Amino acid sequence: MNGEALRTFVAVAETGQFQAAADELGISQQAVSKRIAALERHLEVTLLVRTTRGSGLSLDGQVFLPHAKKVLTALEQAEQAVRPGSRPLRVDVLNRRIAPAQAVYRFYRSHPEMHLDAVTLSNENAAQAARAVLEGTVDASFRALSAERVPAGISAERLLDVPLELLVGPAHPLADAPRARPADLAGHRVWIPGIRPGTEWAAFYRALSEAFGLSIDALGPHFGDEALMDALADSAALATLVGSGDRYLWPQTHDLRRIPLHDPTPVYPHVLLSRSGDQHPVLTALREHLRTSGPRTPDDVWTPDWVDR
Amino acid sequence: MNGEALRTFVAVAETGQFQAAADELGISQQAVSKRIAALERHLEVTLLVRTTRGSGLSLDGQVFLPHAKKVLTALEQAEQAVRPGSRPLRVDVLNRRIAPAQAVYRFYRSHPEMHLDAVTLSNENAAQAARAVLEGTVDASFRALSAERVPAGISAERLLDVPLELLVGPAHPLADAPRARPADLAGHRVWIPGIRPGTEWAAFYRALSEAFGLSIDALGPHFGDEALMDALADSAALATLVGSGDRYLWPQTHDLRRIPLHDPTPVYPHVLLSRSGDQHPVLTALREHLRTSGPRTPDDVWTPDWVDR
DNA sequence: ACCAGACACAACCAATCGTTGTGGAAGTAG
DNA sequence: CTACTTCCACAACGATTGGTTGTGTCTGGT
Numbered sequence: 001m002n003g004e005a006l007r008t009f010v011a012v013a014e015t016g017q018f019q020a021a022a023d024e025l026g027i028s029q030q031a032v033s034k035r036i037a038a039l040e041r042h043l044e045v046t047l048l049v050r051t052t053r054g055s056g057l058s059l060d061g062q063v064f065l066p067h068a069k070k071v072l073t074a075l076e077q078a079e080q081a082v083r084p085g086s087r088p089l090r091v092d093v094l095n096r097r098i099a100p101a102q103a104v105y106r107f108y109r110s111h112p113e114m115h116l117d118a119v120t121l122s123n124e125n126a127a128q129a130a131r132a133v134l135e136g137t138v139d140a141s142f143r144a145l146s147a148e149r150v151p152a153g154i155s156a157e158r159l160l161d162v163p164l165e166l167l168v169g170p171a172h173p174l175a176d177a178p179r180a181r182p183a184d185l186a187g188h189r190v191w192i193p194g195i196r197p198g199t200e201w202a203a204f205y206r207a208l209s210e211a212f213g214l215s216i217d218a219l220g221p222h223f224g225d226e227a228l229m230d231a232l233a234d235s236a237a238l239a240t241l242v243g244s245g246d247r248y249l250w251p252q253t254h255d256l257r258r259i260p261l262h263d264p265t266p267v268y269p270h271v272l273l274s275r276s277g278d279q280h281p282v283l284t285a286l287r288e289h290l291r292t293s294g295p296r297t298p299d300d301v302w303t304p305d306w307v308d309r
Numbered sequence: 310m311n312g313e314a315l316r317t318f319v320a321v322a323e324t325g326q327f328q329a330a331a332d333e334l335g336i337s338q339q340a341v342s343k344r345i346a347a348l349e350r351h352l353e354v355t356l357l358v359r360t361t362r363g364s365g366l367s368l369d370g371q372v373f374l375p376h377a378k379k380v381l382t383a384l385e386q387a388e389q390a391v392r393p394g395s396r397p398l399r400v401d402v403l404n405r406r407i408a409p410a411q412a413v414y415r416f417y418r419s420h421p422e423m424h425l426d427a428v429t430l431s432n433e434n435a436a437q438a439a440r441a442v443l444e445g446t447v448d449a450s451f452r453a454l455s456a457e458r459v460p461a462g463i464s465a466e467r468l469l470d471v472p473l474e475l476l477v478g479p480a481h482p483l484a485d486a487p488r489a490r491p492a493d494l495a496g497h498r499v500w501i502p503g504i505r506p507g508t509e510w511a512a513f514y515r516a517l518s519e520a521f522g523l524s525i526d527a528l529g530p531h532f533g534d535e536a537l538m539d540a541l542a543d544s545a546a547l548a549t550l551v552g553s554g555d556r557y558l559w560p561q562t563h564d565l566r567r568i569p570l571h572d573p574t575p576v577y578p579h580v581l582l583s584r585s586g587d588q589h590p591v592l593t594a595l596r597e598h599l600r601t602s603g604p605r606t607p608d609d610v611w612t613p614d615w616v617d618r
Numbered sequence: 619a620c621c622a623g624a625c626a627c628a629a630c631c632a633a634t635c636g637t638t639g640t641g642g643a644a645g646t647a648g
Numbered sequence: 649c650t651a652c653t654t655c656c657a658c659a660a661c662g663a664t665t666g667g668t669t670g671t672g673t674c675t676g677g678t
Contacts, residue, residue: 001312001384001387001388002311002312003310003311003312043388043391043392044392045391045393047391059399059428059430059446059447062426062428062429063390063397063426063428064390064391066426067383067387067390068387070383070386070387071380071383071384071387074376074379074380074383075310077376077379078310078315078373078376078377078379078380079310079352081372081373081376082352082354082356082369082372082373083353083354084353087372090368117372119368119371121368132368135355137355137367137368137369138368
């Protein structure tokens with residue numbers, strides 16, 4: 001069964017004549033006749049009663065008509081859902097628990113009329129995300145990308161700086177420190193599990209470890225946040241780094257501590273990638289929202305030198 | 310866009326491989342490839358990301374999948390609706406604007422999970438409708454039929470009594486009466502256009518006119534409700550009878566008045582005809598709904614004497 | 619009786635859809 | 649590194665579908 005057949009049936013039902021339906025559809029009367037005949041043959045019922053004055057709905061036709069319209073409506077909506085241009089803004093937030101997702105969610109909360117979808121591109125690095133943006137798979141993506149690596153056709157704006165904090169268990173030497181300097185971490189193990197090589201995250205943490213002589217272990221597989229929290233809570237040596245706004249769900253039972261970093265404060269610089277010249281109003285509003293309502297960034301910050309200030 | 314293409318897409322999405330989808334659909338892997346390619350070309354979007362391990366949903370594919378499933382469900386229901394045997398309950402409501410249609414619609418509203426279709430048998434009287442029920446063209450029909458005229462194999466139950474009201478224009482002598490008695494209408498012209506001789510409606514109005522000495526003109530052709538309303542609004546002599554729940558769309562501009570009738574209240578007795586022993590659950594539920602949720606009928610009612618109380 | 623309107627049938631051509639055969643890319647085992 | 653396997657895409661070709669134009673049949677009105 002075919003969308004054109006249903007459209008033809010609806011046209012005949014509404015005009016009452018094959019010829020009028022044919023004109024409406026831009027095909028010949030004979031083609032309408034064949035489509036209707038095929039549809040009736042497929043359904044094994046008579047949908048239309050033919051008279052010399054035109055055609056009317058049979059009982060089965062009456063029953064079928066609303067169903068046919070419903071199918072056509074669903075078809076139209078299905079096409080609409082993926083049609084470039086006329087769909088909600090699609091923003092890649094990397095991961096639903098970290099700062100970009102929170103920021104997009106706050107934006108949506110304060111602008112509920114804005115149609116947008118937050119999605120997560122899986123297994124992609126910044127360059128691949130940029131390609132996804134170029135291809136229109138997503139309309140925008142939060143990534144860390146230096147200016148010289150931004151491909152042509154992509155517009156990039158650094159809109160979200162997330163200060164990093166140390167997350168440690170109660171037995172850790174820094175557990176009761178009100179704050180710490182990156183240099184204080186030299187020699188400590190800092191564990192960032194589940195970072196895949198080749199991603200901008202790996203590059204960021206590599207630069208961070210080189211800048212401050214940290215021993216960052218970014219290799220082991222990530223067995224889930226719960227396992228990470230368990231390991232942290234039990235260890236006096238292990239620490240991890242989280243964004244200050246990240247919403248990991250660690251139960252109070254773990255008794256984990258966030259230790260802000262300062263002097264300088266390492267910040268993860270989220271750059272919003274979008275197609276150059278994309279005029280989508282929701283995109284414009286999101287950019288404006290991030291520009292104006294972003295959290296205050298400390299003065300003394302560190303970012304990798306491949307990131308533009 | 311084609312149902313097979315959607316089914317193919319869903320199959321690939323669920324199996325994760327073109328070959329597995331092809332096996333499921335009983336076609337070759339190459340055919341699956343072509344169908345998906347055609348669908349993607351039509352939508353101008355990439356739905357599936359191909360790898361050497363199989364295929365996964367792209368972002369657009371994730372968005373499109375539920376829509377595709379919805380279309381397929383609608384298609385299935387459309388075919389189901391006219392498939393002989395196992396199809397939704399088909400109820401003949403005579404005319405979409407009068408009480409039975411309203412009652413069936415209310416039933417459907419309160420039981421949205423009940424699959425039923427409301428249809429109107431055209432040009433048929435009660436005897437022909439009973440035959441249609443026997444033959445299975447429809448499963449149930451609202452008619453006015455006395456017990457002794459119910460054919461064998463048909464079960465009839467009086468489930469919907471509709472009190473009649475007088476509908477008049479502003480110049481009519483009864484226009485400002487809060488209510489009227491049928492006897493008050495003696496001598497007035499009551500016009501019921503478009504009632505074909507030989508139908509139970511004609512018999513009902515004949516009995517009504519004989520009982521109260523009305524002058525019912527049921528002959529002239531019916532030029533549509535709009536013409537009837539125009540005629541009523543302009544005439545000081547003309548009146549018509551409508552069911553108290555009927556939904557004729559008369560614009561306020563006509564300034565027509567409904568005058569309830571009492572002492573006694575003529576009621577049109579709708580009897581639901583169905584095949585004896587039909588156990589269709591929706592039919593059972595509809596009967597029960599009508600029995601329990603029907604509007605209160607006034608005590609002092611008139612019906613033709615060939616109707617069973 | 620004849621004509622006009624409305625739909626169906628027939629013949630034909632183009633486009634589509636399925637098949638089989640084959641190729642290329644990427645992961646995997648040795 | 650090479651060979652093999654897996655998976656999807658491309659090519660060629662026959663069958664089917666779907667469109668067109670031309671014609672036929674039925675019926676209601678003149």
